[in-house]
Amino acid sequence: GAVVSQHPSRVICKSGTSVKIECRSLDFQATTMFWYRQFPKQSLMLMATSNEGSKATYEQGVEKDKFLINHASLTLSTLTVTSAHPEDSSFYICSAGGQSGYGYTFGSGTRLTVV
Amino acid sequence: DAKTTQPPSMDCAEGRAANLPCNHSTISGNEYVYWYRQIHSQGPQYIIHGLKNNETNEMASLIITEDRKSSTLILPHATLRDTAVYYCIVSQRAGSYQLTFGKGTKLSVIP
Secondary structure, X not given: OOOEEEXXXXXXXXXXXXXXXXXXXXXXXXXXXXXXXXXXXXXXXXXXXXXXXXXXXXXXXXXXOOEEEEEEEOOEEEEEEOOXXXXXXXXXXXXXXXXXXXXXXXXXXXXXXXX | OOOOEOOOEEEEEOOOOEEEEEEOOOOOOOEEEEEEEEOOOOOOEEEEEEOOOOEEOOOOEEEEOOOOOEEEEEEOOOOHXXXXXXXXXXXXXXXXXXXXXXXXXXXXXXX
C-alpha cells in the first residue's frame, strides 16, 4: 500500500530559529500533499495544500511567510516553520495519496517543541 | 465538505463489536463517507470508505443508510489496540480533495 514517510518525528528548537519537516511518498507519486497541525486534545486542522511545481494554497489564518511549503518533486514536500515561537509548538502531519479513490495516507507526524 | 456529527466518546468491552455512529445529513450525491482513526501521537490511519453500498474489509465494516444521511462503522471484535479517536469524514472522491476532520469519537476498549 501507499507509504508516506515524515521526518523528523520529534524536534526541539529555540525560539527564533527555523525548522524543516519533510514528507515523502515512498512508493507512489503525489502531485498534491496536505499539511495539518494538531494541538493537544484537538482535531487536525488543515494548514495548506501543497502542489508539485506550483505555489501552495494556504488556509485562512495560516501565515504563508511563516510556514513555507516547497513541493519540488512528485515525492517530496517540505514544511519550514520560520522564526519559530513557543506557540508554534504542535503536532504537524502530512498526507498524500488518494490513488483510485482510496483513502489518503498520513505521515507519522512531527512533534515540534519550541523553547 | 458536508459536516458530520459523532458522539464524543464510547466504551466497548474487549472482544465485543464496536459500533460507531456518524450523522452526515447534508451529504451530497458525489460525496463519499471515509473513516479514519488516530492512535495517540500518531498520524491518522485509513480504515474504510463507501458511497452508498455497505463495505467490508479486513479492518471493519461500513453500513450506510439508504438515504445516506448516517453511517455506522463496525469493528467486529474490538481489541485494546483499537483504542483511538475515530473520525468520520465526508468528501468527494480522494485525489486532490482535502479532508476536513471533526472532533471524532474517542473509543476506549476496556479489558
